[in-house]
Amino acid sequence: MAEVEKHHADATTFSKTITKSELYETALVSASSLFDSQTFWPSNLANAASLCWYAFEALEMRVNWSGFYVSSSCLKTKPDGNEEMLLLGPFMGRVACQTIKIGRGVCGTAASTKITQVVPNVLEFPGHIACDGDTMSEVVVPLVDSEGVVRGVLDIDCLIVNGFDEVDVEFLEKLAKLVTDACEW
Amino acid sequence: MAEVEKHHADATTFSKTITKSELYETALVSASSLFDSQTFWPSNLANAASLCWYAFEALEMRVNWSGFYVSSSCLKTKPDGNEEMLLLGPFMGRVACQTIKIGRGVCGTAASTKITQVVPNVLEFPGHIACDGDTMSEVVVPLVDSEGVVRGVLDIDCLIVNGFDEVDVEFLEKLAKLVTDACEW
Numbered sequence: 602m603a604e605v606e607k608h609h610a611d612a613t614t615f616s617k618t619i620t621k622s623e624l625y626e627t628a629l630v631s632a633s634s635l636f637d638s639q640t641f642w643p644s645n646l647a648n649a650a651s652l653c654w655y656a657f658e659a660l661e662m663r664v665n666w667s668g669f670y671v672s673s674s675c676l677k678t679k680p681d682g683n684e685e686m687l688l689l690g691p692f693m694g695r696v697a698c699q700t701i702k703i704g705r706g707v708c709g710t711a712a713s714t715k716i717t718q719v720v721p722n723v724l725e726f727p728g729h730i731a732c733d734g735d736t737m738s739e740v741v742v743p744l745v746d747s748e749g750v751v752r753g754v755l756d757i758d759c760l761i762v763n764g765f766d767e768v769d770v771e772f773l774e775k776l777a778k779l780v781t782d783a784c785e786w
Numbered sequence: 787m788a789e790v791e792k793h794h795a796d797a798t799t800f801s802k803t804i805t806k807s808e809l810y811e812t813a814l815v816s817a818s819s820l821f822d823s824q825t826f827w828p829s830n831l832a833n834a835a836s837l838c839w840y841a842f843e844a845l846e847m848r849v850n851w852s853g854f855y856v857s858s859s860c861l862k863t864k865p866d867g868n869e870e871m872l873l874l875g876p877f878m879g880r881v882a883c884q885t886i887k888i889g890r891g892v893c894g895t896a897a898s899t900k901i902t903q904v905v906p907n908v909l910e911f912p913g914h915i916a917c918d919g920d921t922m923s924e925v926v927v928p929l930v931d932s933e934g935v936v937r938g939v940l941d942i943d944c945l946i947v948n949g950f951d952e953v954d955v956e957f958l959e960k961l962a963k964l965v966t967d968a969c970e971w
Contacts, residue, residue, distance in 0.1 A: 610880035610918035635881060641861065643828050644874035644884045647853070651881045668832070676826065689829035691876040695795035696820060696836045699829045733795035 609635075613655035621660055625772040628656045632776055636783035642675065646753075647691035649780045653757065653773070654693040662769075663760040665736060668692020669744075670701055670708050671753035675786060687712055690753060697732040706730035711741040711754045719770055721763045738764040742777040752786045794820075798840035806845055810957040813841045817961055821968035827860065827937075832876035834965045838942065838958070839878035847954075848945040850920060853877020854929075855886055855893050856938035860971060872897055875938060882917040891915035896926040896939045904955055906948045923949040927962040937971045 612631040615624050635648050650668045657664040669690035673683070687701040687708055704713040706728055711718045718741045723729045726739075736758040744752045755777045759765065797816040800809050820833050835853040842849035854875035858868070872886040872893055889898040891913055896903045903926045908914045911924075921943040929937045940962045944950065 608916055608919045609883050610920070613880040631881075635884075639884050641858075641873045641884070643856065643876065647874055647876050648881045648884070651877070651879065655880065671828065673826075688826045689832055691828065691832050692836070693878055694836065695798040695840065696816075696833045698794050699820075699824050699826070699833070731793055734793045735795070 615659035666694035800844035851879035
């Protein structure tokens with residue numbers, strides 16, 4: 602009997618009949634499997650961004666950007682005299698700002714505080730940086746490695762106010778930890 | 787009078803009333819502007835993947851993957867004794883294979899020959915690597931730097947046979963050159 606061939610892309614096809622928690626559980630299992638023995642951060646972050654995007658799509662959430670900024674310490678050679686900043690990494694969505702100062706905007710605040718930022722309405726966040734004027738709410742989770750060093754942030758934008766609840770945030774924090782631990786920085 | 791604020795994301799909003807050549811011309815102008823003074827390859831490749839994706843979407847082409855594989859020479863530290871290979875980089879689309887051997891599949895062939903591979907039907911390409919079983923045609927453009935070194939490949943997949951014509955290929959080759967020249971590898 603012919604067996605149906607499995608492809609990497611199948612990891613982003615989710616059942617429509619499961620609960621949100623079950624879907625996130627499935628996504629995290631897929632993530633673990635994808636990151637297994639893969640240490641190159643661009644590969645893992647790119648697959649993680651895609652996994653989030655299609656999980657949110659299956660949940661019919663109106664997410665318009667799902668991706669990463671990485672710390673400039675990931676550069677092979679650090680530019681002399683330049684302060685540490687966040688640089689655009691792999692993402693799904695429309696073209697985005699390439700550099701963000703640590704401490705600035707929602708991403709920069711997550712990086713400087715090492716605390717997840719949940720912003721129900723970006724217009725009310727002081728110093729919010731708009732890469733896309735249509736974004737209304739945002740979650741940013743810092744990528745903190747086992748030594749406490751911030752390696753980047755996972756950034757998710759949504760077209761509606763109050764786009765994320767605590768179940769979403771818990772999923773994103775688990776995914777951020779999985780991917781951070783898998784990568785060689 | 788209030789001026790409409792411009793955002794990075796606007797670079798991926800294309801007019802529906804222009805010809806394909808005009809749309810590609812616009813996309814290349816946006817690309818030049820996005821890459822200006824940006825040398826970090828993950829940022830530039832991520833924005834380039836997004837720009838392609840939304841250009842093809844505006845043209846109603848059935849592109850299901852738009853992104854990059856990079857040469858393992860981009861790693862900060864190269865694993866001892868490991869042969870050069872292609873590693874998954876930034877992309878738009880579903881989760882994909884993380885590593886490809888140079889010379890294997892469409893991507894590996896573009897990297898080893900330094901010649902653009904246009905594959906009207908992937909099922910007829912010897913040794914085709916299927917990350918997504920739905921892909922039917924593919925274009926892969928090598929990223930060759932000014933010294934002739936292959937830094938990676940730009941890979942575009944389409945859900946229909948014969949998905950790309952010579953105008954598409956010309957655009958992708960111009961974009962590949964722009965992004966390769968902009969980056970510090």
